[in-house]
Amino acid sequence: MIAALAALLLGGRVWAHGGGAPQLTNEPAGPYTISAWTNPDPPAVGALHLTVGVALADTGEALTEPQVEVIAFPPDGAAPQRVAATHEGALTPYFYEADLLFSAPGAWRIQIEARGVEGEGNAAFMLTVREATPNYLLWGAVGLGLVVALWLGWILFGQPASKDEKTRMG
């Protein structure tokens, strides 16, 4: 029962670690270094969450003041998508978070710009976006969970209780 509590408790946790697939690791960007992580991995058509960390190039110390903007260039050369990355929704004040929407599969160029009192800089990476597909792992886990729940339910409630059992359990 306690193990079931653990499974339910932690299984229900949402991803909120400012993590994901690393795309940039301490990439020099003017006076700063920029790190970036994307989620989900691999990226698919639809929403993508981007976490950005900005540090001072000299010391590596995390910064919270610079303004950060993310620009996503579509593969077909259409107008880029500009999104401000902010601390809103970030677990710690040291991460910047942004949500992008990929409308088409292909190679997208993601550019991150940071501006602050130290100056400004940018860093970029390429992201291959694939067609959206169903999450088979998730559906498999849900199916397995249902089978286990039905089995437990059958043992719990599917058999009539004996007279002795009824008396003993109040």
Place this chain on the structure above:
Amino acid sequence: MNPLLQILFTWEFRPEVLILPLIFAALYLRGWLRVREMSMNQGATRWKTTVLPDGRIVRGARRDFLSGWRPVAYYSGLLLLLFALLSGLDAFSSMLFVVHMIQHLLLMMAVPVLIWLGEPYPFIVWGLPKRWRMGVSRLMASPSSFRRLLVRITAPGLVLFYLVAALWVWHDGEVYSLALRYAWVHDLEHLSFFTTGLLFWWHVTAAAPRLHRRMSYLKRAVYAIAPAPFNMVLGVAITFSEEPWYDYYVGVPRVWGVSVHDDQVYGGVLMWLVGTMMFLMAVFVLIAQYLRLEEQKAPLHHARWAKKERLIAPGLEKRVDSSLRSPKS
């Protein structure tokens, strides 16, 4: 801002994490009050007689079953669990390895011990509605396939293997990076730490439900110290490694002036010393319990002593006296 204050004052509101501890806290309270009431109603004085989960009244044998410290331990465990999952500890574990280690130690060692000290099983069962209570008793009854499966997969030796495997596998650089890359792997990591911790400390504390043959205090002390060498070796290896074990932390902006190397050293030392200390503390408590039990044992009447005991135990002179007297008489 002070790092400690940042950890203490950064909280997240996640209903999906809160809901189960709240339900179990309420069931525990209801069950505890109910069992206490039954103990009182059946003419029992509070501390000398008690009603066991199966309805039997036991006099004297389990005097501390309804002690106030049990709910205190249980609720402290639940609060610590929420602290590990919802406080700044969870948030900053993405920035510092040492904070992540504190979170893992809490999930694997502190929270399970506190939860089991509260003897949650009988109280939660008594806190359930009657139909559910009967269902759970059927689930845990000897002939049920669920119980048979549970007994097999939670044998003490296997549980020890799970714990050590969880400790070693999840701290491998590649696997750890996977956990920080994929949400579900990270959840699985926390889940396996918590579950293996619960199973291990269940055997050490001998809390209900008791599905396996009960180990003596001394056997439990040996069992409790068994994972310590594995924990120590891993902690030492992390502490003295010159290279960073976890690439993820190399890419994270540094906070509170802690370098990647120092962070790794602090995390390794924490695992090595604090982790090992937790196992040792359990050993000391179990040995103390064993000695207390030995002290409480009433001495056997000298008529029932074995031949060897007659030679070495107190009362020797009485035997000598009587044997000296008998030939003369």
